[in-house]
Amino acid sequence: MLQWLPILEKVQPHHRRQVTKQDTGTFKPIILHGHERAITQIKYNTDGDLLLSCSKDPTPNIWYSITGERLGTFDGHNGAVWSIDINWDSTKVVTGAADNTARLWDPSNGKMLSAIETKTAVRSCSFSYSGKMVLYTTDKSLGKTCEINIIDLNQQLQNGHVVSGAAQSTILNIPVPTSKVSSAIWGPLDQSIITGHENGDIIQWDIRTGKKMLLVQEHKDVINDLQYSKDELMFITASKDHTAKLFDVSTMKPLKVYKTERPVNSGAISPIADHVIVAGGQEAMDVTTTSARQGKFDARFFHLIFEEEFGRIKDHFGPINSVAFHPDGKSYSSGGEDGYVRTHTFDPAYFEFDFEY
């Protein structure tokens, strides 16, 4: 019997060997620790070589996504930064913060190009597809209504540094007296904008007239996140009502529903596979009352079409606030309430996985 043991010890099932024999050997997640407080949003640039993160502390970070090196920080905000975006050719970054400013930055040197002063905190901001316009939305507070604003980027940059009111560059201003905007993205071909609201409404606005084109009431609670599919024909919503839903951009019709049993903070669609990441967890204020296991802080992978969950990655010690697929679909990043951004490279098992049907 003993003579067999050395021979047999090396015989193990294939699936175990593949994992360790892997060439790249980098399935260890890269942990980015540049923030002191909860991450609010993360975003990749178009090429996927840069990763931007912002948090409830006042300094947004920019990272090289491959190595995890920090390229720099954007210093200047005085409050929680709620939203960040980078234009398609990675020459400008916009951030929206609770210090009542939206700021434009140069990602090559970290210098602030311009600041837009607002009446209330900036909740979300994003560049148009052309990169010539910037959309930002403000909160409803202290008797001021929520507003959707679109500015002309070139005009704003010509105006130079801190401009109060930003009146000259504003193309469109839509006051939203009803429920406040919690997240916003540009619609197809920069002709419309899509906003998610605190009461669960999703509204498509025509930017030429500033009027509502379509209103869908599919969610019952706050829309925390809106993200496009790669071809920008569909977008995924993440709502506190424990679901994420897939919508058609042009008709705004709900296509699929991904159900979980906790509030969903963010959802992302894989650029290469029919997969969806749905992430979230308990609300931050309830986290201390339950263990990490019960809190369900894992990123969940659903099949885009079958709406069925097939995998999980347990990682963060708190709820995940934002997830983003790398544009090549081979890795993804998540930013959590714990202040860390984690970049995961998918192991071969993920790519070999085939949904049985």
Added chain:
Amino acid sequence: MYENTDQLDWADYTDDENLDETVEISGNIKTVTTKSICEETGRTKTIVKTYIIADATESSIARRKWKKYGQSKDDPPGRNPATTLEGEEIFMEFLRDMKEEKVESDLAKLQGKALVQCRRCKGEHWTAQCPYKDSMPTIEKEIPKETKQPEAAASTNKKYVPPSMRDGAGGRKAGDAMPRREDDTYSVKIQNLSEDTTENDLMELCSKFGKVKKAYMPKSKTGEHRGFGFVHFFKMADAEKAVQILNGFGYDNLILNAELAKPRERRSRNYESKPGPAALPHPPYRRPLSFSLNLEDVTTPLIFTDGSKSDSGVGAAIIFPSQEHQPILLRLHPDYTAFQAELLTILWAA
């Protein structure tokens, strides 16, 4: 890249304690340098892997040359351990278990409708899960009855029945069609296999003991195997060796449980009524030639049995010492088991 990846065993490079990895990127070339110190020899092993980042665009290569700014202004090139850490490897958990649960609950829902009927006891469960599996008579008897239903009934079911099985075809009956196990193999049942184990894994594991005809893992309705499998050996001795060693053997974090698969009842009944002829009636007893024999020369002895697959009844064994010498035929007492016989022949050879 590893120079001889194929020769390195997977077990050799896991959990290296003294791992020091640096990642450098210049242009679209990524270089990963891993230094590790071998605990036994104290030598430093340096592995340099170079990757070409295929999807690097010109602009992204240009961006690599940007100087660090803000709070990272004074960071050295490469990762700053203050801001970038490497976590423990985390793999995706695939929810196969959850799916099983779901299927089970689906089955539970269906239970009231009695869609499932046991062919043994007519209970509402799958035949394979019949609690009276061992005590009730085998089902082979009953199958012909079912097939004797009029053809009209079969056609209304729209279920395909091969012509040879149709009533009146006069051919084989369902009972003796396709014996599940070939008579010339000896099967070992291996239990407690992990869910990721495949038939090929099992085949590879068991081929260490001798020639394996096939490995088979029964699948459940959901397509996953049920944690056990059968390996069919050509030789009883190999099968017994496998049982001896694999019972209690750690495989993929689980302790295996191996046993000789029970011969089917039908077979044993046949044997009682009509004992089959011994494979080798009466081997001529011959004294071995006198020569010295090294243990290493002894290849697996060929052991003859009487075909009953029971432990006893081994009649004879042949040793093939080497190519120069003629094979030696040993005659053994029929009470010897195949495994004992093999041991004896090896000892004898020594």
